[in-house]
Structures are given as C-alpha cells and as structure tokens.
C-alpha cells in the first residue's frame with residue numbers, strides 16, 4: 001500500500017464528518033473494550049503472565065539469531081523450507097516464484113498484516129494470479145479496494161448496509177432482490193462464495209501469530225476457520241512471518257497465546273488455534289504437500305537494541321487501537337498506512353521513514369490508555385515521545401522552536417509566575433481577542449493554549465474565590 | 473550476499489556478536505540450548521488445577537460458553553444410536569463423514585443404520601470424529617493430523633460431531649501437547665488444531681455470527697468409557 005500518513009490531519013477531518021464511520025466506531029466501546037475487560041478479570045494470573053511474556057520477548061530478541069537458525073533447522077528437518085527476505089520486494093518475488101513453480105492460478109489468503117505490509121495482492125494480480133481473501137472482513141475490503149482499518153477487524157469502519165451494497169454490486173451471480181439486511185445474510189453469502197475457492201485454490205498464503213524455534217511450528221489463530229481451510233486444501237502453504245514473531249518453546253508460546261485472544265477480542269480462546277509443523281505427513285490425505293516459511297526482516301533488525309526495540313514486542317492484538325481516543329474518532333484509514341492506532345503511529349514512521357509519516361507521532365493525546373491495556377507492556381507513549389523528539393530535531397526551524405519552548409518551560413514550571421503573567425497579559429490583550437479567545441504559547445506544531453478573553457477573572461481566580469467561600 | 477547471510481549478519485552486529493569473544497559465544501549458545509531443554513516454568517491459571525470431576529465440569533462449562541453442546545454418554549457404544557436420532561431430527565439420511573480411528577470405526581454404526589465415509593472430506597452435511605484430547609481451561613478439542621484423521625473432516629461439514637472420552641480431558645493446551653509427544657513418539661503432528669466452539673465471525677458490526685467458513689454447530693459427546 002502506498003502510504004498517505006502525511007495527510008493525517010486532512011484525513012481525520014474527513015473522518016469526523018463521516019457519519020457511517022462515526023456510527024461504526026461507536027461499536028468499539030461496546031464490543032472490544034468491554035469484552036477485554038471481562039476476559040482479563042476472569043484470569044487472575046493476567047499480570048503475572050504479562051511479566052513472563054515480556055521476559056520471553058526480551059530473551060527471544062536478545063537471541064534472535066540463534067532462535068531463527070534453530071527454527072530454520074527444525075522446519076527443514078520436517079520437510080519444509082525457509083526463505084529469508086530482506087524486504088518487501090524480496091518477499092513478493094519469493095512468493096511469486098513459489099506460485100509460478102506450481103503453476104498457480106488461484107491463491108487463497110488468510111488475513112495477515114505482513115501480507116498487507118508487503119502488498120502481495122496487487123503484485124500477484126499484476127502477475128496473473130488471482131488472490132482471494134478469505135477472512136470475511138478482509139474479503140469485504142478487498143472487494144472495495146480499501147486497506148484494512150484495524151488489525152483485528154479489517155472492515156470495522158463499515159456498516160452493514162455498506163457491506164450489503166458492496167455485495168449487491170459485486171456478486172452478480174445472485175438475484176438482485178435477495179435479502180441482505182442482516183449480518184447473517186452477509187455471512188452466509190460470503191461463505192457460499194468462498195467454499196469453491198478454498199476447494200480449487202492451488203496455494204494458501206497466511207501470516208503467523210508466532211513461530212516456535214524448538215519445534216519449527218507456526219502458530220495461527222482464527223475464528224472463521226478460513227486459515228485452516230487455506231492450509232488443509234491447497235497443495236502448497238506459504239507462511240509469511242516477520243522475524244520478531246519467534247519464541248523459543250511451546251511453553252513460551254502458550255504464555256503469549258493466553259494474553260493474545262483475551263486482549264484482542266476478549267475470548268478465552270479463538271475458535272481455531274493451530275500449531276503447524278511441516279507439510280502433510282506420509283499417508284495423510286489432506287494438508288499441504290509443500291510448506292514454505294518466509295522470514296521477513298523489512299526494517300526490524302534496525303530496531304534491535306535501539307530506543308524503539310520495544311515495539312518489536314507487539315503481538316498485534318489491537319487493544320491499543322480499541323482504547324485510543326484518537327483512533328476512536330478517526331478510525332484506521334486516517335493513519336494512511338497498514339498499521340494504525342498507537343502501535344501504528346510508532347511502527348509506521350520506523351518502517352516507512354519519519355518523513356513519510358510525520359503527523360503520526362503527534363496523533364496522540366498521551367493519555368496513556370494504550371500502554372495501560374497493552375498485554376506486552378510496550379511503553380507506547382514513551383516511544384511516541386522519542387519520535388517527536390526526532391521530528392523536532394529534523395525540522396528546519398527546530399532550533400527556534402526549541403528556544404520558544406524553553407521560554408515557555410521557564411514560566412510553565414513556575415506556576416505563580418505563570419498565572420501572574422497570564423493574568424496581566426490577558427487583561428492587556430482583552431481588546432484584541434478575536435472570537436473571544438486568544439492563542440498563547442510557543443507555537444510548536446500547534447502546541448499552546450487558547451485563553452478566553454472576556455476581561456473577567458481567570459479560572460484560577462474564580463477557583464480561589466470559590467474555595468475561600470467554602471471555608472468557614 | 474544472499475538474504476540469509478545479510479539478515480543474520482545484521483542481527484549479529486546489532487546484538488554485538490562480533491565483539492563477543494569465542495568463549496562468550498560458547499557460553500551463550502550453551503545457555504540457549506539449556507533454555508530450550510528446560511524452559512522456565514510459566515504461570516498456569518490456577519482454575520485449571522483440579523481433580524478429575526471438577527476438570528470435567530470446567531471443560532463442559534467452557535465448551536458450552538463457546539457455544540458447543542455437550543451430551544454425556546455412559547458408553548461410547550451408545551454414540552451411533554444417539555447420532556441416528558440426531559440426524560433424523562435434522563432430516564438427514566444416515567451418511568456421515570468420519571475420521572478413521574479404529575476405536576471410532578468399531579462402534580456399532582450399521583446397527584444404527586449409519587454408513588461412514590472416510591478420507592478427505594468433500595463436505596457432507598455432518599461429520600463425526602474422535603478427538604485426541606479436550607482442554608478444560610478453554611473447553612477446546614484437540615485434533616492432530618494423521619492418516620486416519622484428516623483436518624478437512626473438522627472444517628468442511630456444517631455439523632461437527634465429536635466423541636471425547638472423559639479421561640482425555642487435560643487441564644491445559646500444554647498438558648495435551650505433552651501427552652501427544654509422550655504417547656505418539658513424534659514431537660509435533662503436521663497440524664495440531666485446537667477447536668473451541670463452532671466457527672464464527674464478528675466482522676459485520678461486531679455482531680457474533682456462528683458458522684463462518686467452518687462448521688455451523690459443534691456437538692460434543694462425552695463418554696465415561698472410551699472407545
């Protein structure tokens with residue numbers, strides 16, 4: 001996908017005026033937030049598991065070279081093949097070659113953020129191979145030529161009626177007058193369309209939730225059953241995984257898995273959780289004959305041992321999106337990138353370059369709810385702050401801005417002086433206030449305060465009077 | 473340089489391997505090998521540390537919460553008759569797709585007028601399978617790919633009917649996988665699939681709908697006496 005993150009401000013203004021989007025986003029609170037809270041409350045060990053999960057990730061990243069090699073050894077021993085890819089271009093070329101080697105015409109795809117990151121669909125299509133998304137949400141946005149707007153629910157920005165319109169427009173094989181009002185009708189229609197595609201596909205492509213070094217297993221979660229169908233039916237299964245997905249052992253994987261579903265959808269367990277190890281065994285009647293795993297770097301190794309390493313702990317649960325007040329009103333598309341919400345605001349500038357996603361680190365109120373709910377305890381606010389520091393250093397007027405901020409800081413850290421000066425200035429400025437308000441501040445990226453100018457007492461003065469009046 | 477060497481090289485530089493001494497590297501390798509052999513003990517939910525009866529009860533509660541039904545049967549031999557009644561109520565004839573475990577095949581199917589089909593499923597309305605294990609923590613079933621146990625048998629039919637002997641209920645995913653490794657001699661099957669309830673989706677306005685691409689219903693028959 002071509003990123004348009006620099007248009008975040010304009011995008012979000014549009015998003016705020018989009019009634020359908022605002023209605024759809026209203027479901028976030030009732031859905032994801034409540035369910036996560038309940039699931040967490042039912043697992044008293046949640047926080048202890050978090051501590052372990054963080055330690056596992058730290059250890060895995062500290063020994064990434066060892067564990068990736070071990071993973072490769074195990075996959076190979078089981079008759080699979082590992083392909084290392086430095087960037088999206090290498091991954092796309094590898095996938096295309098694997099598809100061409102088996103003369104693939106049709107590929108079924110299970111939802112994968114990495115596949116979005118490397119924009120594999122457009123590439124396959126341009127090369128004469130039909131990529132079919134099978135996850136319902138992902139299928140809907142494929143029909144609408146849209147990027148996903150949420151890591152877990154790619155079509156979360158859409159209302160039922162919009163999906164029905166899309167289906168009517170694109171599924172010409174069904175009678176026009178059919179009923180498509182209920183979610184049930186839409187799910188059934190997609191199921192009906194998808195079945196023959198599963199049965200006729202030559203290749204299945206999926207991502208990976210985790211890779212297990214000890215056994216060479218790929219762990220995949222889904223609710224719809226589409227991932228397992230994409231694996232069991234085609235002759236070739238291609239897994240695309242970024243290198244930081246690795247954990248040492250099955251027991252380590254289970255720690256993270258206990259946190260993942262609960263944080264993502266509030267489920268105790270996803271409907272399907274599969275540990276896939278190698279191609280089908282001798283005499284097995286289904287499952288892939290060829291099993292390929294792509295290990296994709298695409299910028300991850302540069303983050304190792306640096307100030308942004310912690311973002312590599314992300315398990316893509318989506319909790320930070322679901323609880324973000326900015327995401328909650330702009331939705332995902334405003335971010336103009338594959339990864340959205342707080343984790344996207346951190347990761348997109350790091351993967352794509354800060355100059356291509358400059359507004360994203362600013363797309364936060366720093367309220368800290370994201371890090372409060374992050375199962376991996378990623379300090380998202382701190383990481384965003386580090387990115388803002390980088391931005392400021394890069395700006396041509398960075399020095400002047402910092403001077404202005406310095407003056408501001410002098411007053412802002414001396415409350416009585418600040419209020420005295422503010423009071424004085426506001427009195428003096430009363431005749432000049434436009435629209436009853438005056439902007440004061442260091443003018444750093446829209447940073448500052450708007451003061452009401454009505455010549456009356458300031459809030460602080462009123463507050464003091466009120467408190468005094470309360471005293472006997 | 474090929475991609476593999478380039479990526480590993482970059483990782484090693486970032487991780488300071490090039491400045492480490494040979495002795496330090498050996499120690500590190502030993503540590504990692506040791507951790508793989510003996511992974512640290514991680515917390516396991518206390519609610520799964522139960523006696524047999526309570527573990528069974530937890531399994532039933534969690535499976536039902538995930539929208540599966542659980543029917544207790546005194547003996548596995550009672551399954552065919554139970555399914556005959558079920559199929560009749562659904563207006564289906566007596567054909568079932570089935571996994572091929574000897575224990576399942578040996579049940580009195582003919583007496584109940586049910587014929588079994590084996591191998592890769594082509595999507596008959598209903599399938600019957602023997603689960604490798606049940607997981608009390610989550611109410612999940614574990615299916616392990618094997619010549620007699622194709623994964624499509626659990627994915628392509630609308631009605632997923634599963635036989636689970638009570639003594640195959642384990643506390644956790646870890647415990648069930650450990651049992652597989654101990655009893656089957658293989659480290660991992662080509663696919664170990666944990667199934668919790670029927671397939672589902674909430675992709676339309678976050679409303680949960682059962683029956684996405686996999687089974688629409690999951691019915692578990694829990695037997696006191698295994699096949």
Ligand code: SF4
Pocket residue numbers: 313314315316317318319320321343370373374375376377378
């Ligand atoms: S940053 Fe944390 S909360 Fe956000 S998706 Fe990643 S793991 Fe989940």
